[in-house]
Amino acid sequence: IKRVTTRDIRARKGAEPIVVLTAYTAPIARLLDPHCDILLVGDSLGMVVYGMETTLGVTLDMMINHGRAVVRSSTHACVVVDMPFGSYQESPEQAFRNCARVMAETGCAAVKLEGGREMAATIRFLVDRGIPVMAHVGLKPQAVHAAGGFRAQGRVDAEAEAIRADARAIDAAGAFSVVVEGTVEPVARALSAEIAIPTIGIGASAACDGQVLVIDDVLGLFADFTPKFVKRYADLRPIITAAVESYAAEVKTRAFPGPEHCFGLPKT
Numbered sequence: 001i002k003r004v005t006t007r008d009i010r011a012r013k014g015a016e017p018i019v020v021l022t023a024y025t026a027p028i029a030r031l032l033d034p035h036c037d038i039l040l041v042g043d044s045l046g047m048v049v050y051g052m053e054t055t056l057g058v059t060l061d062m063m064i065n066h067g068r069a070v071v072r073s074s075t076h077a078c079v080v081v082d083m084p085f086g087s088y089q090e091s092p093e094q095a096f097r098n099c100a101r102v103m104a105e106t107g108c109a110a111v112k113l114e115g116g117r118e119m120a121a122t123i124r125f126l127v128d129r130g131i132p133v134m135a136h137v138g139l140k141p142q143a144v145h146a147a148g149g150f151r152a153q154g155r156v157d158a159e160a161e162a163i164r165a166d167a168r169a170i171d172a173a174g175a176f177s178v179v180v181e182g183t184v185e186p187v188a189r190a191l192s193a194e195i196a197i198p199t200i201g202i203g204a205s206a207a208c209d210g211q212v213l214v215i216d217d218v219l220g221l222f223a224d225f226t227p228k229f230v231k232r233y234a235d236l237r238p239i240i241t242a243a244v245e246s247y248a249a250e251v252k253t254r255a256f257p258g259p260e261h262c263f264g265l266p267k268t
């Protein structure tokens, strides 16, 4: 295997920070691949690509189709595919069946699932059977209805202790890394220091062992809602708007297509 492996990622604890971005499609995967250690096919695609309000409507088939596109269109990064809501929570056996499908049908190196202590037995079951698992603690978007909305996690002591216990449990269960989302800095710092596997932060401070962002947020393409933790590195929307306006105007005036775009014109 020439790509970055899950073992390489695990070994990066305490070394250079791990670079992760989401990718959902072939052209974006091609562009990001040389610069990323991990390409995450996140179930955020439900909102970002499909215009859903939450990630809860994302299906296994959607994840498999996009996972396949990203694996096909990358050669360097370790590709991790999110398990969608309802595809792994029922039992270790259900999780194995669906994770094995994702691994087999996409060619990805690992899966990600949301959960801490309640998913530890499932993570152990998967890892023992050859499926590398990235866990996801703190703010868990698939639990948005149970949590009553999106808000930063770990502000009160009981919540802080629960997140740290979650991180320790998934570490002990054999996960190779863990996303820590929307979690206050002191908690992200403490749990990053007390577990052996790398933490990948999103809204969880620079104390994590790596960072992940949603690519459409980075590029300024997704603007329905921008949480505090997003940094927009480019603003592509005005560029796209200008291009489409020019195209529309040129079609209407017949300036496009020009002779250079036409077949079979007499040579002049």
Ligand code: KIV
Residues within 6 Å of the ligand: 022, 040, 041, 042, 043, 044, 045, 082, 136, 179, 181, 202, 212, 213, 214
């Ligand atoms: O779905 C997703 O994109 C994610 C990352 C933001 C961690 O889970």
Ligand code: NA
Residues within 6 Å of the ligand: 042, 043, 044, 082, 141
């Ligand atoms: Na996700």
